[in-house]
Amino acid sequence: MIGVDGSTRSVDGLDDRSPPPGRQAVVMAALVLGLLLMGIQLWLLTVALELFLGGHGRQVWLLAVVSGLIFVGGLVMLKVLRRRPRPTL
């Protein structure tokens, strides 16, 4: 609805506009990257299981380090996205 001051705002106080240009692309890119890295982690887990069952469990720590770095990267990505909220009117 249009307020008395001419701004566009719904009755709930929510923004009527779409997200700023480029914002959706950033979130979409982060999402695709996150899913891709999650796939890599799944592959790392299967390799780790294969090594463990094959009796080479002492080589698994390197895979765990890589998997941990990917997880930390995902957390950082979430934090960066949260730091830039949608601008409101």
Added chain:
Amino acid sequence: MSDLSMGGAGGAPLSRVGRAPWRAAFPYHWDADDLVSRRELLRFAVLTSGTLFVGTAVLAVLGWLDNRRRGTPTPIVQASRVPEGTAHYFNYPEPDDQAVLLHLPGGRFVAYSQKCTHLSCAVYYQAEQKRLYCPCHEGVFDIETGEPTAGPPQRRLPRIELRQEGDALIAVEEVP
């Protein structure tokens, strides 16, 4: 939507008076809904990523701690009773664990668990083909190393370390 007619009277704030019940349950504008869903999915992906990391880390810790060498030194058979190119079947490290001792051409002795690394069927020595063969799914293992050479198995057979004292062959331990 006639929000003003629903609410403005009585001086109540417009945004609260005009709230439809479904708005309380789903407080997203349709434009923002797309973005929120992706953010939620991303959060879920990172959470799953953490779970996968924990799984890999647990395997790393288990692999570091777990020493799966099994068995105690146990006499198997007299070496002279196993001619070159033949096999002797025995149980090791537990009475229910089947194993096979091979007298390789050249005089060397090797021993492996009989449990196929595919689905745990028993493997047998085929002297003509000089191979260890799993009849369940036609898995084949090399007699020198225990490594799979054909069929579905991907891992080598657990090896049994041997020691020879005089004529006696002694199984020392099973190594995965």
